[in-house]
Amino acid sequence: MPMIRECVVTTVGPMGQPHLAPLGLIEDGEHWIIAPFRPSTTLANLEAAPFATASFIDDVRIIVGCVCGRTDWPLAPVPGWSTPRLAAALSHAELEVIRNEADPKRPRFYCHVRKIVSHAPFLGFNRAQAAVVEAAILATRLGLLPREKIDTELAYLQIAVDKTAGPVEREAWDLATAKIKSYLQTQPD
Numbered sequence: 468m469p470m471i472r473e474c475v476v477t478t479v480g481p482m483g484q485p486h487l488a489p490l491g492l493i494e495d496g497e498h499w500i501i502a503p504f505r506p507s508t509t510l511a512n513l514e515a516a517p518f519a520t521a522s523f524i525d526d527v528r529i530i531v532g533c534v535c536g537r538t539d540w541p542l543a544p545v546p547g548w549s550t551p552r553l554a555a556a557l558s559h560a561e562l563e564v565i566r567n568e569a570d571p572k573r574p575r576f577y578c579h580v581r582k583i584v585s586h587a588p589f590l591g592f593n594r595a596q597a598a599v600v601e602a603a604i605l606a607t608r609l610g611l612l613p614r615e616k617i618d619t620e621l622a623y624l625q626i627a628v629d630k631t632a633g634p635v636e637r638e639a640w641d642l643a644t645a646k647i648k649s650y651l652q653t654q655p656d
Contacts, residue, residue, distance in 0.1 A: 470494040473600055474521045475529060476501060477542070477550050478512035485551055486512055487538055489530040489603060492521055493575075499562060501576040513576050517564030518549055522556035525589065527599040527639040529555060534603045535646050548581075558585045595632035595640070598624040602643040609650045617647065 471491040478486050488509045493500040501519060503509040513519065524530070529540055541554035545561065552559040562578035602624055605617065621644065628640045 472499070472521070472523070473530070474523050475533060475540075475553055476509060477520045477522065477552060478509050479516055479518070479550050480508070480512050481515050485542055487533050487540060487553070489533045491604075495577070497580070498565070498577045499560070499580055501562070501564075501578060502573050503576075504573050505571065510574065513564060513567075516549070517576070519562045519564075519576075519578065520545060520548065520550040520552045521560040521562060522553035523558045523560075524553060524555050525557060525593075525596065526555050526635060527596050527603070528635060528642070529553065530600055531603045531606075531639040531643045534606050535642055545584075557587045557589050558583060593631055593633075593636065594627035595630075595636040598627035599632075599636055599639045599643060602640065602647070606643050606646045606650075609647065614651065614654060614656075617651065621647065 471493055473489070473491050476488050476490045476492070480486055486508045488503070488507070490501060490503065490509070493502060499521070501509070501513065503513070532540065542551040543554040544551050545559065548561050560583045561581040563581050564576045565579050566577045568575040602621065605620055609617065628636065632640060
């Protein structure tokens with residue numbers, strides 16, 4: 468099983484507008500793979516301009532916010548690079564697409580890691596942060612999973628939030644679970 472690094476990926480559209488997407492980058496030897504679903508803005512942007520910036524963060528509100536439609540997170544320019552990073556990034560990686568593999572559902576963009584830059588210290592793992600990231604991923608797959616699986620996953624993830632969350636994680640958890648509950652209310656029992 469490959470290593471997957473959860474982050475927020477910035478790509479740039481044809482008019483120079485940045486686009487943020489929470490994604491899991493697949494580590495494949497010396498390359499990292501971006502595998503956006505079809506159709507998506509990330510996919511279109513990478514086909515037009517084969518560059519991306521991966522921002523590694525500890526503020527899970529950003530990941531959940533992106534999943535829930537908020538895209539106005541502060542960005543910072545990356546010197547000598549066309550794609551900005553999140554201002555809140557603890558570190559970022561500059562990724563240049565060297566090849567892509569076509570796929571009708573989820574093409575793969577193999578990237579050379581041009582540079583990794585640190586901006587702030589990483590102060591350790593938090594189980595609630597991991598639970599919130601899992602809830603955000605769950606929120607992106609609601610139409611693919613049976614209700615029982617969603618309910619079971621949320622109940623399990625709630626344990627880590629209850630035991631280890633700070634105010635930031637609780638805020639992000641509430642946003643993710645509100646999205647999930649809103650979806651579930653529209654589904655037949």
